[in-house]
Amino acid sequence: MSADDRRPILFVSRPESGLLNPMLVLAGELVDRGVPEVWYATDETRREQIEGRGLKFVSLGAGPPELSLSTMDDAAYSRFASRSKFVSHRESLQMVMQPKLMAEEYRRLTAAVDELKPALMVIESASGFAHALAIARKIPFVATLPFLPSHSYASWVPLMAKSHLPKHFPRPNTGLPFPMNPLQKLQNLFFGLRTLAMYMGKKMRPHLTEYVKLQQEAGIRREDTRADGQVTESKFVMAFSVAEVDFPFPRPEGLRLTGAMVPPLPEAPGANPVSEWLDAHDSVVYIGLGTLQRLSRDEVAGIVEVARKLNGRHHVLWNLPKERHELLPPAAELPPNLRVESWLPSQFDVLAHPSVKVFFTHAGSNGFHESLYFGKPMVTRPMFADCHDIARRGESFGLSLTVNRPHLIEPEDIAAKLTRVLTEPSFRQAAERIAAVQQAAGGRERGADLIMELVNGELEPAPQALRSPH
Template sequence: MDSARRPILFVSLPESGLINPLLVLAGELSRQGVEDLWFATDEPRREDVHQASERAPVEFASLGDVTPELSAVTWPDDVYQEVTQSSRFRAHRAVIKQSYKPALQAEKFRRLREVVDKVQPALMIVDCMSGFAVDLALSRGIPFVLSVPFLPSNVLTSHNPFAKGYTPRDFPVPHSGLPRRMNLAQRVANELFRFRTLAMFFNPAMGRVLSEDARLRKELELPPPNPMTRIERAELVLCNSVAELDYPFGIPEKMRLVGAVLPPLPETSGDDPVREWLDDQASVVYMGFGTITRLTRDQVGALVQVARRLQGEHQVLWKLPAEQQHLLPAPDELPGNLRIESWVPSQLDVLAHPAVKVFFTHGGGNGFHEGLYFGKPLVVRPLWVDCYDQAVRGRDFGVSLTVDHPEGIVVDDVVDKLTRVLGEPSFRENAERIGALQRAAGGRTAATDLILGLPALV
């Protein structure tokens, strides 16, 4: 395929949930022989970018080390507790407080500006949380594509009660975890969520942050921030979902729903002990709670008991990070149906395996869509912000059940939800229907066709 006349520059924060779909798209463009591909992200992702190279190289452009204050993986424990607390609004407020750091965003902006000066991209493809990249594209007049690994309403619903949005006024506010059909108390809570979000910016401490942001924007010659500008000024908004996973509303034409964006499968070949083990099983519960979740000793012990209660009917595969495995009981106290891995060669290969019957997940955007892509019903233990929104829709659309106990993991409730999802055919049938819709949406091939058809590259 002929290369673009000028380069394509991907930009993403280093979190897996944001960067993974963009790495897949870069890999697909490389596989099609598109040249002049660049990928700007933080230094620890250098090797991941290099691995995206297929027929044509994908060049890495460093944005420096990970900024701890901006990365949920490196937040201190007290911040983690604050952003994952049971109060939806307080957790939402804590995330804004922690991530709204104008000076740190400005530093990423300056680093990216150097990359843009060198690369001179014809098009930027940007994850929707990299506001500094959107600002740079706008300030330079560079056409850009916005990547959204969440439900479409996540970026189309305003948190400001007086600002423009694309959803109806009574639509559930993102991060509220509220359903579309609300009782009176829920409707009041939904409206208060918006007004409380607005009110937090009148706090003196937040006022100082706003002043700092205004000063830096003037220095960098940037317009005032407006969340909907990234939608309105984008050439294309790629959303890794399907309309049937969100509550109905009018989606703007420039947003294209392509379903989960996944690489060619299988990702692993040759000796894969996890796949070999799965081949020998009849029914497996896969437990994986993402890269951000930090379990306590009591929660780890409770999940071991969940596996023990399933013994005799189901095997359990648990991806538990190595740094949390010291919380496990002694090896001789673990049930025989439980296999623990600190890392699996490919979570996608695991979810695609016919022996896996249910995915027990934290409900993040990627995991939620990936599990359903392979027709696997879910049990969701929401972690924070958007996870609650995915969980409530999964429940309402009959593809998942939710366990949500702020005080910890209740073994009886988890076993009950897993047993119901495993035993009631409607969950599997609904998940398979959603999976078929996602596959029909086209994923990475539809996304790359849309990108290559943009005027900036023609």
């Protein structure tokens, strides 16, 4: 493949870290192999990160702050992080169905696709407009999934999309087990009916109408917009996961499982204060509750108390966003086993370090898979939408424990669960089994192989020279 006989490969994703980061690892692997004309379309806020990895950047605009967990107002955040799993689920679906806020992004993407005429698009699962655009333009595409494999094959809205999963399989974002007892089956059914009612309700109708108008403006026909199009119309679905961490379902022919997207390690080579500190301690609990959780002063104090309870047995490394550091107690009051950082050179390097024994996490999909890639069991505090499903799988397969009340920081409960995971060998053994499966799945190298096999075997030469979209 060369620049003058092939059209570009265009990656498309939302700008949120959980969606973008694994895609960037995959795109970066293509760049490292010398593949020319690898482009990435996302919000302008990610330009430096994308171009710094050697990719060509397509700006989709500034991105509306209302649609990002990191910039939405506190009222919207509280709904997204609601104690009610359905409210959190509802907010996550409504957040991606805001066509008036997304109109500029859709138009910019349409213009870029029509100008670049990519030979292949690689599109993450939350970018539904990009899927429909690829189908309408008859551009081959790969659908990527940074979540559990079953999420791509579920019917998120009953009657509006076909489910490709067994009967009574738990719906996405319910956090339900599998198999389910009769009461749980009713809860699962009711969850789906509430989702359907939401989509058919008066509040959603104007958004759906506006979305159809924007699709028509882009030349996307109704038949191009199947809700399960990423499954039925893609060349294949590439899930950054393995079957062993999801509930069982018949594996579709078009599903490719690669395991976690892990970059070449060490990601931050050479000595640094964090790596030297890890080297100096035998047993470390790593706390990373994500950049999106808005911890209160009491919650920050509660996590400090967790470290205090582990003092004398384990050290604690806590990755706490810089804006939350002002909520910490005075340095003199922190326990001696606790190290708090506002930024880490590489979370991959931390999880790979032999001194790290357990990960206390919000159960985001990337962190979950990355922790297991290195054989590290977890304690989880799920707060958002799909995190409940991740936490349920972790407990079901003996890979993690979930705190009793995720919307509270209860030091006794958290410390007890961390101690149990640290001292009962079964958690480490289960995590190490999944590590072996993930590493055998091939990760970024396997993902890049699949893309290049597709490109080299099926795609046609470019009809004209490339031009940069504006």
